[in-house]
Amino acid sequence: MNAALQQYIDLYEAHQAILCHAAPQVLNEARAKALQELKAHGLPTSRQERYKYTDVAALLEPDYGLNLQRLAGKQQVAACAVPGLKALTRYVAGDVMLPTSSQVPSTCEGIEVMSLHEAQQVYPDLLQQHYNRLASEQPDALTALNTLLVQDGLFIYVKRNASPALPLQIVNTAQTNTPAMHNRRLLILCEAHASATILLCDHCTTRSQTLTTEVSEISLGEGAQLSIYSVEETNSQCSRYHNIYATQQAESRLNLCDVTLRAGTSRTMANVSLKGEGAQTFMAGAIVASEAQHIDNNLLIAHHAPACQSEMLYKSVLNQESTAAFAGKVYVAPGAQQTISQQTSANLCVSPNAHAYTQPMLEIYADDVKCNHGATVGKLDESALFYMRQRGISEAEARLLLQHAFVSEVISHIDIPALRDRLTSLIDMRFRGDDDVHCAGCGLCGK
Amino acid sequence: MLTISNLHASVEGKPILQGVNLEIHAGEVHVLMGPNGSGKSTLSNVLVGNPKYDVTAGTVTFRGKDLLSLSPEDRAREGIFMSFQQPIEIPGVSMTNFLKAAINAQRAYRGQEPMKAAEIIKLLREKRQAVGLDAHFMSRGVNEGFSGGERKRNEIFQMAVLEPLFAILDETDSGLDVDALRVVAEGFNKLRTKDTAALVITHYQRMLDYLKPDFVHVLFNGRIVRSGTAELGYEIEDKGFDFIKAEES
Ligand SMILES: Nc1ncnc2c1ncn2[C@@H]1O[C@H](COP(=O)(O)OP(=O)(O)OP(=O)(O)O)[C@@H](O)[C@H]1O
């Protein structure tokens, strides 16, 4: 057993009673199997295909504390206002959902957001049926670790035919003066013909190390439409692992768009399963990294039904010694005819010490398919730089404009104009090298 | 305004310019002609400081300053503009943002306040209409998906926006249809004042008709081998470069 893992298991075994006491029953029921799995398989090594680019054991090494007693404390949360964007906002401090007094307005009927604790009371059957179902189909050490330690999470429920007028915004804020581990869990049910947009914001207002594991399970019913935009603006002391599991019924559409700006390490693993005919998935990522940042996207979209479409579009701009890895796989099952899929991974290595690994993969067992992939790793275009300088733009500014332009293609796919504008300015601030202590523009620092 | 003395330059180690001498005064328009590969674009690029080209000897002064010691951006801010022979695409950088950056960088250099967004929009609209570029071009990336002719119009549009003191037009007329050529030439003529000057590279008489240049020069094998009035241009249009080539070799 790896020592890094052993400390989490010891912690669990020593504090099991407290940990479970503060957690809903469904979560507690899933722990035994997770523990078994962890003990049996240990932590993945870089020899395992899906963990090739991120050394999990090293990142789990530090001694992080957990908020076992579920003390919300005097947490400050990032205001995280997106100018011009009206949203239904809920706050999470570390991994504790903060109580809210604000009601869901009548224009947003049909969407419910609650802690898993509350869901255990209000929707016990749904929770029983869906919690840890997708996530346990294939064992994964980080998912198992999350399942072992998680004490609460969020249940987002969009009912049949519902189409809430406002996006739902979840603001996660980490604030801690000692190294802390946060285990987050999202369960999202989007029933048939429902449509919703969720914005996940990740902030960190302190400089202590944090480790976040997050597992999201997403189910889309027939004809459902769900967009999830995730914006990370934490800091170099934050490591985050997000495992996403999604399943889609016929004619549903899932957009997942991830903007990663400041985390020290961020690994996203996604397993999307297209189960019904004509389902569509769009996954995109915009990555801006510098210094020793390490961003890893490991994605699998499995076409199990005919006439489904999927696209992956990942773009990274890498400065200094930063690293980005993209491993995207499209699997087409026998019988999944008329599959259309596209994978694009484009990387701009601005510094000679930056590294981009890109590995698009196809595994196809049907014959009538159109599957394309493209991967590029390039440098800044010298003639474009010169063209701009000839107009009076300084070299530094020209470089910045080109880098920004490179990732802006991803942002252009976001269909909320106010969010697009906000991201454009966040990315601009990121490139201009504003300090990374505070989330840009959260208001906490009074900027 | 601009004095080029004994200018030698090479590209990738290959000598191209072999002692160019040229004097351009404010208020003048000079046309530069010459066979393909004679070094016209090389001269233009050297003047604006393209790092791909190496100056191996000679000097250039612009309004009393040692031009060759300035960075490309500072040359632009001093008032030198080049209309590229082959304007490249810059996907993702919108025309509006690009010009906003250029205008304000130039203003900052001259100690002026940044121009307000609304003013910029107004300026762009005015100049755009003058050269016949549709509004939708402004939200597209620089030259992104522009046709050859549209790119040339875009160069003149940028020139109109930036109002340079000295403009180099490298075959801006090539690839333009007759109407576009008229628009571009008229646009250029409107920008002429007693304080501005231009070096216009062209292969065509039509450009001479529109511009009525003060001088015409012929570049051959990296040297200016003939200088004269517009008449020289018409003579070349008539006879081709062969008579010059024959005399030179
Ligand atoms: N980047 C480069 N690399 C190598 N050779 C170059 C490069 N740029 C120019 N040259 C060479 O330098 C010579 C002069 O080229 P230049 O572009 O200055 O000619 P030009 O007079 O503008 O011709 P044209 O009328 O065709 O535009 C040519 O032989 C050309 O092949």
Ligand SMILES: [Mg+2]
């Ligand atoms: Mg040329």
